[in-house]
Amino acid sequence: MASPTPFQSQIYQSLPETERADAIVNRISNAISLGLLRVGERLPTEIALSDMFGVAGATLREALAALRDQGVVETRRGRNGGSFIVRQPPTPTDAIHAWFLSTSVAEIRDIGDEHAAISAATVRLACERAEPHDVDRLQELATGLALASTPAAQARADSRFHIELAVAAQSPRLANAEVRLQGETVRQLWTPLAGALDAEPATAEHLRLVRAVSQARPDEAQKLILAHIRRNIHHLIETKLTLGYAESTQEHE
């Protein structure tokens, strides 16, 4: 093999320890966001972790310290000690912005298609299977969206409502699918990057859905949730176009 050019050796030079620590932080944060690691879960021991990541103990401890500073991980002492995941990692606006730039309009539409399929089945089953306790809970969560005062709180309330619909449908698989779909899009939906989503109509739609579920009207519930998702996808695509193609819009005008 030919000796690397100066450029190549620049690219392929061994990673400084700080970058490795950042990579570990990102790996663990992403795994939590994706639900692969859960709040409450204990991470493997420091020795096992540094072994698996192939980094020095000091690097690993640096990564854990960064996660602790973000409030994502808590290290407890004692016999039942270890590093535990205590919170979802914060998603900075930068990452959401990057998501809009890297996700195409067709992909956003496709997320909407999957969400529509999952949600339509979910609400129909919820109409058949929900009982008063579930309806009360949904009603409370629907109201929660109106009371949420920050985009992060709105995202939380919104996703919680949709996940709880799947819980009311008695389906662990639909609930998992909903958790994944919410994880993919709910922060993008509520972070006001190019015009904020109005919580009032969203709350009204949630409340109408709760009524349809409580009155066991599957056709109406399905119609409502499909319109709800269409509107959300419309907002995501509008945001995508504003952020990604602002300049080309100006050229046209």
Place this chain on the structure above:
Amino acid sequence: MTPEDEAFRAAASLAAWFGGVSVDVSGLARAVGERVGDNLALTPRRPGTTLSGLEPFSREFLAAHDFAVGAGAIFAEQSTETGGRALEWWSRNETGVVEKLLFDLTPGSDRYYDYEKLPFFSIAASTGHQTLWGPYVDYLGFEDYILTFTTPFSVHGRFAGVAGCDLRLRDVERIFIPILRRVPGNAALLNGSDRVILGNSGTYLTGERVKPGQGARIALDVPHLGLTLLHTP
């Protein structure tokens, strides 16, 4: 035996099984209540010890009941020394190792587990009797499709929380199906809200709700759980 007799026999078998669980869960609840009472009576009081020493009770319960996936105690908000919420709950993980289950108990957080609003807690708390909740998707809790059996306990005469166990549908299936399969025709075990826990065929599916007036029903002789056996020829 007539189909009717078979249905009564199945109902009696199921009732006996739940009765056994009920006795053992009551034992767990009593042990937890006594232990917490003893902890509180210790002089001098050492902070942070109110809930100590509960782990062996859960471990013993799980060791003695292979059909239970979790066991422990959940405390009413006002009963712990810090006034906070507490769950002392241990579960078997996928490899069979028993581990403490950790919950997010910070109100307003993403994954806040608001257990005082969940029926296995609230019903036992308000009625003072044992209760069975489920099947339900225990989102943010054990995160499986389970039944939760709970009994309230008191400390020094005051309601302090509930103790109980989690039963995965996939685990109790192995116990209930052989009993239900003996009933000719379609039969299903229903919970107190007429929701199917398990059926003996594809007719009554787990999680579905049965409308009143369908089939003949036999109430299971287990107090407060509201269980019935539904059967249609």
